Amino acid sequence: MTAPALTIEELTAQRDRARQDYLALSARGLKLDLTRGKPSPSQLDLSDGLLEAAGPAVAADGTDVRNYGGLQGLPELRAIFSEALQVPVERLLAAGNSSLELMHDAVVFAMLGVLPGAQRRWVEEPEVAFLCPVPGYDRHFAVCERLGVKMIPVPMTGDGPDMDVVERLAGQDPRVKGIWCVPKYSNPDGAVYADETVRRLAAMTTAAPDFRIFWDNAYAVHHLTDEPAEIADLLALCAEHGHPDRAFVFGSTSKITFAGGGVAFFGSSEANIRWWLSHTSKRSIGPDKVNQLRHVRLLRDAEGLREHMRRHAALLRPKFDAVDRILTAELGGTGLASWTRPAGGYFVSLEVPEGCAREVVAKAGEAGIVLTPAGATHPYGDDPADRLIRIAPSYPALPEVEAAISGLATCVRLVATEKLLATRS
Amino acid sequence: MTAPALTIEELTAQRDRARQDYLALSARGLKLDLTRGKPSPSQLDLSDGLLEAAGPAVAADGTDVRNYGGLQGLPELRAIFSEALQVPVERLLAAGNSSLELMHDAVVFAMLGVLPGAQRRWVEEPEVAFLCPVPGYDRHFAVCERLGVKMIPVPMTGDGPDMDVVERLAGQDPRVKGIWCVPKYSNPDGAVYADETVRRLAAMTTAAPDFRIFWDNAYAVHHLTDEPAEIADLLALCAEHGHPDRAFVFGSTSKITFAGGGVAFFGSSEANIRWWLSHTSKRSIGPDKVNQLRHVRLLRDAEGLREHMRRHAALLRPKFDAVDRILTAELGGTGLASWTRPAGGYFVSLEVPEGCAREVVAKAGEAGIVLTPAGATHPYGDDPADRLIRIAPSYPALPEVEAAISGLATCVRLVATEKLLATRS
Numbered sequence: 069m070t071a072p073a074l075t076i077e078e079l080t081a082q083r084d085r086a087r088q089d090y091l092a093l094s095a096r097g098l099k100l101d102l103t104r105g106k107p108s109p110s111q112l113d114l115s116d117g118l119l120e121a122a123g124p125a126v127a128a129d130g131t132d133v134r135n136y137g138g139l140q141g142l143p144e145l146r147a148i149f150s151e152a153l154q155v156p157v158e159r160l161l162a163a164g165n166s167s168l169e170l171m172h173d174a175v176v177f178a179m180l181g182v183l184p185g186a187q188r189r190w191v192e193e194p195e196v197a198f199l200c201p202v203p204g205y206d207r208h209f210a211v212c213e214r215l216g217v218k219m220i221p222v223p224m225t226g227d228g229p230d231m232d233v234v235e236r237l238a239g240q241d242p243r244v245k246g247i248w249c250v251p252k253y254s255n256p257d258g259a260v261y262a263d264e265t266v267r268r269l270a271a272m273t274t275a276a277p278d279f280r281i282f283w284d285n286a287y288a289v290h291h292l293t294d295e296p297a298e299i300a301d302l303l304a305l306c307a308e309h310g311h312p313d314r315a316f317v318f319g320s321t322s323k324i325t326f327a328g329g330g331v332a333f334f335g336s337s338e339a340n341i342r343w344w345l346s347h348t349s350k351r352s353i354g355p356d357k358v359n360q361l362r363h364v365r366l367l368r369d370a371e372g373l374r375e376h377m378r379r380h381a382a383l384l385r386p387k388f389d390a391v392d393r394i395l396t397a398e399l400g401g402t403g404l405a406s407w408t409r410p411a412g413g414y415f416v417s418l419e420v421p422e423g424c425a426r427e428v429v430a431k432a433g434e435a436g437i438v439l440t441p442a443g444a445t446h447p448y449g450d451d452p453a454d455r456l457i458r459i460a461p462s463y464p465a466l467p468e469v470e471a472a473i474s475g476l477a478t479c480v481r482l483v484a485t486e487k488l489l490a491t492r493s
Numbered sequence: 494m495t496a497p498a499l500t501i502e503e504l505t506a507q508r509d510r511a512r513q514d515y516l517a518l519s520a521r522g523l524k525l526d527l528t529r530g531k532p533s534p535s536q537l538d539l540s541d542g543l544l545e546a547a548g549p550a551v552a553a554d555g556t557d558v559r560n561y562g563g564l565q566g567l568p569e570l571r572a573i574f575s576e577a578l579q580v581p582v583e584r585l586l587a588a589g590n591s592s593l594e595l596m597h598d599a600v601v602f603a604m605l606g607v608l609p610g611a612q613r614r615w616v617e618e619p620e621v622a623f624l625c626p627v628p629g630y631d632r633h634f635a636v637c638e639r640l641g642v643k644m645i646p647v648p649m650t651g652d653g654p655d656m657d658v659v660e661r662l663a664g665q666d667p668r669v670k671g672i673w674c675v676p677k678y679s680n681p682d683g684a685v686y687a688d689e690t691v692r693r694l695a696a697m698t699t700a701a702p703d704f705r706i707f708w709d710n711a712y713a714v715h716h717l718t719d720e721p722a723e724i725a726d727l728l729a730l731c732a733e734h735g736h737p738d739r740a741f742v743f744g745s746t747s748k749i750t751f752a753g754g755g756v757a758f759f760g761s762s763e764a765n766i767r768w769w770l771s772h773t774s775k776r777s778i779g780p781d782k783v784n785q786l787r788h789v790r791l792l793r794d795a796e797g798l799r800e801h802m803r804r805h806a807a808l809l810r811p812k813f814d815a816v817d818r819i820l821t822a823e824l825g826g827t828g829l830a831s832w833t834r835p836a837g838g839y840f841v842s843l844e845v846p847e848g849c850a851r852e853v854v855a856k857a858g859e860a861g862i863v864l865t866p867a868g869a870t871h872p873y874g875d876d877p878a879d880r881l882i883r884i885a886p887s888y889p890a891l892p893e894v895e896a897a898i899s900g901l902a903t904c905v906r907l908v909a910t911e912k913l914l915a916t917r918s
Binding site: 112115322329 | 529531532534537540541543544545546547548550557558559560561562563589590591593594597598601604605606616632635636638639640641747751752753754771772775776777778779780781782783784
């Protein structure tokens with residue numbers, strides 16, 4: 069995004085055209101929502117098998133799934149996801165309908181119970197801090213904020229977090245107890261962690277003996293192209309480098325089956341799983357195995373899961389293509405914006421000139437296009453450069469995505485040209 | 494349970510007969526399990542409608558239940574349970590599959606976030622203690638133990654906890670932050686709290702400004718007779734007596750529909766609900782609404798729920814009748830035991846002579862009859878008199894219940910007569 073050298077007159081002409089376009093946009097009375105990474109109704113339809121008759125309520129080992137028990141979750145469902153999440157089935161647990169819950173609870177359990185390798189409970193520490201690669205996922209940040217965990221931003225690169233910064237902060241500061249990672253098709257910038265990034269995360273020396281990587285592999289199988297991204301095996305690398313208990317792996321079917329009625333997963337080392345169960349066994353007599361069995365019958369096996377995800381990709385790809393096509397047509401070569409072209413996941417990151425993001429989101433909102441609040445991609449909602457906007461194109465139908473992105477581009481042109489003119493005058 | 498005055502010879506004869514009976518019992522090679530309050534397969538069959546095709550995945554207000562959202566749970570399901578749980582629907586939340594989770598999380602949220610009326614988070618208190626009416630529910634005690642909450646036993650009466658003791662302890666000691674209550678058909682003694690008990694709980698002065706009643710109304714609709722017990726409305730009474738935020742109400746369908754795939758409920762005051770949502774909104778994007786909708790379609794309305802519970806009662810009553818019939822036949826008039834005849838719920842409490850409970854449970858186990866460990870009904874697993882045994886007759890088929898109770902009676906006769914002879918010699 070390098071702005072071509074425009075004269076004041078050219079800029080003014082662009083601004084005036086943007087003003088006209090914005091007036092026309094406002095007159096359309098749109099009501100479009102690009103805020104959250106929600107699957108569309110057509111995507112949900114792919115899993116309507118979950119709504120059909122379930123068949124016998126008996127698991128592979130003869131367990132009556134209707135009754136209590138089975139704290140670790142159905143083995144046959146864990147087997148389906150073991151490969152995708154890169155966790156051996158015996159160390160992969162299947163739980164309720166939300167991986168966010170599991171991440172929240174992992175912090176809570178570390179607060180109130182001594183983690184393997186820890187000297188004390190986190191509530192007894194003077195301060196607990198997490199590294200937060202930015203841009204990142206607002207709900208990760210909200211968990212930290214609610215539980216009093218200080219957040220330290222770390223810049224993202226195309227290969228994952230800037231590992232020089234991560235190694236320095238985690239290596240020197242014993243308050244730093246964790247890092248949030250979305251390693252594949254990262255939220256929101258679509259980055260895929262390079263093998264070397266994963267290796268350095270596993271190998272680095274940390275000042276805190278109980279440092280944990282919160283590995284939110286939310287988009288493990290959510291490819292948009294025919295060449296699925298692969299990431300290195302974090303659990304194996306941690307063990308290999310002498311830090312077997314460093315990684316907490318999370319995943320879910322929220323964007324595979326039903327966003328509100330799926331299954332979440334937690335995987336880790338043997339010691340961490342024992343620790344986890346020592347908490348969850350006091351909290352519950354077991355997850356909803358009926359829903360887990362439904363998932364087994366819908367997805368069948370790892371190949372069934374891949375086939376299912378190809379159908380999602382077929383529905384999502386045209387929307388992501390439209391975002392890129394329209395942004396290119398309306399903003400390409402203007403120097404007013406740059407954006408990501410993710411190969412998977414749920415988001416496009418749009419970068420606008422410094423100090424413009426909030427204003428763009430506000431203008432779009434006034435014109436009926438609701439976007440995730442600017443700043444949401446940063447801890448405490450604060451993007452200091454005010455540049456980043458997260459676009460979530462999955463939920464609306466294609467014509468709505470097109471209308472929304474076109475309108476958003478108009479807002480970018482309007483706000484950015486006004487800003488540039490103001491700085492020049 | 495007053496032992497008739499027996500001579501040494503009579504006791505010896507009884508002991509010898511018990512020894513013979515125990516040998517015969519052991520020879521039968523039984524494998525019976527009376528440990529947990531699990532619904533039987535026939536009871537689960539009553540809800541097999543949950544396994545059938547769900548119908549359109551659309552809630553009453555048009556919400557697509559397959560997608561994210563709806564943190565408070567489906568309003569139409571909350572409406573069905575509002576009456577039974579005595580919580581206005583707008584202050585009743587429907588959540589995941591386990592009310593134990595909600596109780597655990599209520600303690601966690603109070604530990605890590607400031608409760609309405611609290612001066613600080615509970616982790617900042619020098620000590621947090623809960624009153625534990627005994628006998629009580631082992632899983633309540635396990636939550637306290639895991640989270641470092643000190644437990645103070647309070648004796649149960651036929652009308653609920655001994656309120657003189659409760660008022661004294663809660664009134665004088667600011668460390669006392671809560672009390673566990675199973676107000677209807679209490680676990681394990683079947684007691685139904687008297688109106689005056691509920692009123693005193695609502696009205697009493699507590700030293701802690703953030704004292705909470707954990708009202709686990711697990712058996713709200715689980716009647717065994719045609720005259721359902723009614724309890725006073727705790728939430729209303731708390732408000733009436735100027736303590737609107739004192740009560741946390743919990744319930745679930747675990748023993749109504751599927752033990753492993755039901756829905757749990759949380760109800761409280763407006764301020765507490767706001768506080769609760771301020772935590773859960775950071776933890777999850779919403780519960781499994783698909784399963785909640787299935788429950789609406791199965792149960793239909795409050796009358797549908799009552800009708801459903803009458804079918805449960807028809808399956809459970811013969812088992813509870815058998816327990817009483819066999820204990821009466823084998824132990825009645827011996828002075829060796831007394832037991833409860835609950836009008837609802839899932840348990841029978843068996844009281845044996847002091848110092849005999851552990852031995853009875855051990856002997857039964859050796860003969861293939863597994864019982865809840867003696868002591869489980871008390872905090873830290875410690876029944877100081879070693880007298881109480883919890884019987885859970887719901888799961889096994891009727892002939893198995895009969896065999897198990899008959900065998901258990903044999904063990905009581907054996908252990909108690911040996912004990913009495915030992916104390917006399």
